[in-house]
Amino acid sequence: MKNIKILFPLLFIYIVGFAQNSNRVFKNIEQTKNGLEINVNDGKYLITFINEKIVETTFFPKGEEVNMKSHAVVLKAEDLEITPVLGNQSEFFSNGISVHVNHNPFQIIYKYNNEVIISEKQGYFKSKHIPLENVKGNIIAKETEKIEFNLTDNEVLYGAGARALGMNRRGNRLALFNRAHYGYETHSELMNFTLPIVISSKKYMLHFDNAPVGYLDLDSKKDNCLTYETISGRKTYQVIVGDSWIDLIDNYTNLTGKQPLPPRWALGNFSSRFGYHSQQETENTIAKFKSAKIPVDAVILDLYWFGKDIQGTMGNLEVYKDSFPDIKGMISNFKNKGVKTVFITEPFILTNSKKWNEAVEKDVLGKDSVGNPAKYDFYFGNTGIVDIYKKEGKDWFWNIYKDILSLGVKGLWGDLGEPEVHPTWVQHATGSANEVHNTYGHDWAKLIFEGYKTEFPNERPFILMRAGYSGSQRFGMIPWSGDVNRTWGGLQSQPEIALQMGMQGFGYMHSDLGGFAGANLDDNLYVRWLQYGVFQPIFRPHAQEDVASEPVFRSEKAKKLAKKAIELRYKLLPYNYNLAFENNQKGTPLMRPIFFEEDAEKLMSNSETYLWGKDFLITPILQDSVKTKEIYFPKTANWFNFYVDEKIEGGQTKTVKVKEKSIPTYVRGGAFILMTDVVQTTDNYKANKLELHYYYDASVKESERTFYNDDGITANAFEKRNYELLEFEAEISKRWLEIELEAEFGSNWQSSEKEIMLVIHNINWNPKKIKVAGKRKRITPQNNVLKIPVKWNPKKEVAIKISLK
Structure with missing residues (x-):
């Protein structure tokens, strides 16, 4: 007490x-x-x-x-x-x-x-x-x-x-x-x-x-x-x-409530557009990713999976076999290639859809003032809305999801969940439209999340939604920022939206990379948006189909630069997965405002530069033809250019040159950044071959980072003691830089040997002695970078010592 x-x-x-x-x-x-x-x-x-x-x-x-x-x-x-x-x-x-x-x-x-x-x-x-x-x-x-x-x-x-x-x-x-x-x-x-x-x-x-x-x-x-x-x-x-x-x-x-860990594949690249009209078009698109060796982890099917036309088919919620004759086979083949399939769904059942009569008969719809199924018009047709506030509505909707998941689908997309059209006169089991309007998306996500807990308790759900309410994060909701215009103005608002939502509990707020609305073919905009996407929570290019959202259909130059961005996203998988774990444990946003680092009045309105996790300082390029960029570097650290290792002292605003192939990206002095080789799908990532980058800064006498890992798919793996924590520590004394590698495991984790390439940046001297686990190594730095291969049994601590002379 x-x-x-x-x-x-x-x-x-x-x-x-x-x-x-x-x-x-x-x-x-x-x-x-x-x-x-x-x-x-x-x-x-x-x-x-x-x-x-x-x-x-x-x-x-x-x-x-x-x-x-x-x-x-x-x-x-x-x-x-x-x-x-x-x-x-x-x-x-x-x-x-x-x-x-x-x-x-x-x-x-x-x-x-x-x-x-x-x-x-x-x-x-x-x-x-x-x-x-x-x-x-x-x-x-x-x-x-x-x-x-x-x-x-x-x-x-x-x-x-x-x-x-x-x-x-x-x-x-x-x-x-x-x-x-x-x-x-x-x-x-x-x-x-x-x-x-x-x-x-x-x-x-x-x-x-x-x-x-x-x-x-x-x-x-x-x-x-x-x-x-x-x-x-x-x-x-x-x-x-x-x-x-x-x-x-x-x-x-x-x-x-805390956000559950998403499946690891959710941090990979998505193939998505509005939308794929047929099985053949979908298969051809994934084939193009594979032939171009551009990593991809998921494909999203918009509303054409249940109908040939945009209007008049919503609410069918069953596979349109004329366009997708063997969808189960397609999904299975994708799975074998490491590509997961996500289906869109909406809460609207059109009066001419295949499900209307069943929905009326089973009494699963919202009502009008006299108790009849509420019907009204909107863009997609004459419709009713599922009343998820009554048991019949919840059960009926979840049974449809079970049918979808039985096809092998691994992600569910809930669209139009504001709800998009929701007249005030509509009545739900617990109150009027205006009493439940803002929480409809929240309770829709809850319905899916609780269905998973009951029917698929070992599987992490992927629930993509564009509307919810306070607390929706605990249902595993992955929100996105809606139908943003495919313009520079559309891109400019995205960091602000993601940073604000991260502060409000929604660490996975992200945007349709490249922009959604309009037929604007601008490769420079597209590339800059995808480069920003590397350092925002979900990497999902998506757009109206009049201009392709997938890099495989863009110009050769745009495709090459997009591929480079996507590969970096995959190389950062160990670092990014640890950000997901931090969010799960403490609610910490993946994207963090710069004032989280330095609590200064001048930074309180800054969204142009932000932190990706604790150790990356990111400045996306939000305007066309930018040659230089003024960036403020927080005084709490020195910062190293991620690409060329140039050191910038904190506490100053500096004009930096902007490169076409990347956005300004800096790493905190003294930080450890855990990376991996590029894989074509997260299914191929095993976390046993890693690059451990350490950014040596003489002013940082001690530093320590911990990186979380599990199998990437099991629900509540941490609570089930099925995980490993990799711990890296650096200490600078008068004579030595000493780096220690150790690990701790959940009682149900099976550890295995790891190949670590330790990459130490800013080594501007030739060390007289380098020792790994007490054994002397002869390695010479190249371009101020020292690379030390380490074979590591995580059950044992390993120390690496580098002389400072």
Whole structure:
């Protein structure tokens, strides 16, 4: 049991902005198991200390019942002991976060490390609904319920889901209503993934734990005011704090769930377009990858797998045999080549589709106001929508997925899950369209994930979706940034979207590489987008078919440069797989904003340069014909050019030359980067032949890195003790650079000998002595790079010593 100490200072005065709702009168505070109940004249507050870095507050208006079920939260509150409360002002301390209650005038304030984090301003109130223009007709209510907070002048605000607004989202009022934005470029206020999350540069998060649609106002009136607004539902929010950015995201993903490790093949290259019309076209495409020796791990079939036409076939959800006469054989042949097959699905069942009558008969669809299957028109035809909120709908949909998976399919794509068209009058088993609209994609992913757990418990699902909600990451969701325009403007918004979503728990947010919308044939844009793709979570070129998305159909020059990028992606597989493990363990994003490295005000809005994991500093080329690029190098390290080993001291902005064959890529001094030979599919990767690159920097006296490995396919391999952790340590003394290799294993892991090529960069002297496991080696550096082959039985530690003279 942990104690919360309750103190009553003689002088407790905190004035910020305006005091809370002046009509709200404090009555009393009562003790609860692990928090407090504060009674006021118009309702009550229930405050729960979930742990020392997370506190949850719910307001219950007088006479109103509030649903206590959360779509997002999975973390159970710790048991706490609380002593009785007396006095005119009260302070409630855990060992971390604290809650301060002013009785008169009434106000709730949150502190961490004795500093104010956030405070309620008016707190909860109702007022007239003023709809934003972009959701008029979508969010309908005469009045909305609001929770209002004070901000400080200089806070930078992130969050609210996937948007293209610039990194600092302060100054915007944003709709919480998932909706696709076709062909967006540098500015998009409303996209597929809206999330009720605000993140402050003061390293706290506010998560509004409520499903219905609404708004986030991030100080749009310039009055230092943050407001959450909703049509209905829970008046619940969590305040989450952290000692660092990594700690903050760890705490949030403890609250809402960690992302399971994806299958390793998900980190490889995808062959994808909208779409492959036939079995022959699909097979010919993969054959071209193989003949060009361009690595490929998966092929994605868009909607032509169930119909010949774009319109009028959605909802068939069974193989169209005229176009795919032997799809099971095709999938099996691909599998033998190391290529996995992914199928698209949608939640819409057209009234003229093969499944409509069955869906009506089995009562699996959303309803209209009188209880009939809801029918309405959209681009693809007259449709209904699967009601995944009733048992019949869930079971019916999952049985279709079981049929798909029985063909040998290894990945499932859920498209249009905002849902794309979702009239407010549609009723689901648990409420109206607007009450479940934002969580539909979330619960759709949950349906698939839980089906896998029941039917295929040892298999890692691959669930590609473009809409979800807070906490969807725990269902293994792989999100992408929607129908971005195939232009430089479309590319420019992608780092921001991925970085923002990584901070909100979605470490695998990625883009359709090359851009999706429009018939723009621009090889330079295409290559630059794929080069950026090497250092973003999922490498999946995808586009409308009028211009090919696959490198095998591009010009020889573009194909050559794309192949080089894809090969680098595969060489980085050991490093990237460890990033996936870090995300699984701590929620840490694969792509990380530069201010994670250096917490400077000038960097808080920078998305042009970012970290790929801990040790790569990446600056994608986001404009045409760029010859030079100004890059800021964080002062926390020295940085080495990945391609030519040039050293740049941290803490400066430097103009660097831009090469056609790569984007500016730098490695932290003192880092270990684990790489492998290029393989044509991740099926051929065994992690027994590796390159271990060490970037020698005399200023880094000690450094250590750990790399995770398992079989890449078994669900919960780490929990099942079926893994290895490879540990590399460097230490610089007066006379020696010593590098140690050691490993630890899960009890069910079978270790095997490894061939390691140790590549030490920045060795600008000829070492007099080199010893491997005590045995002398005669090796001369070439171009300041020393390569030492090491045969290593991971059950034993190996030491490599290089003299510094």
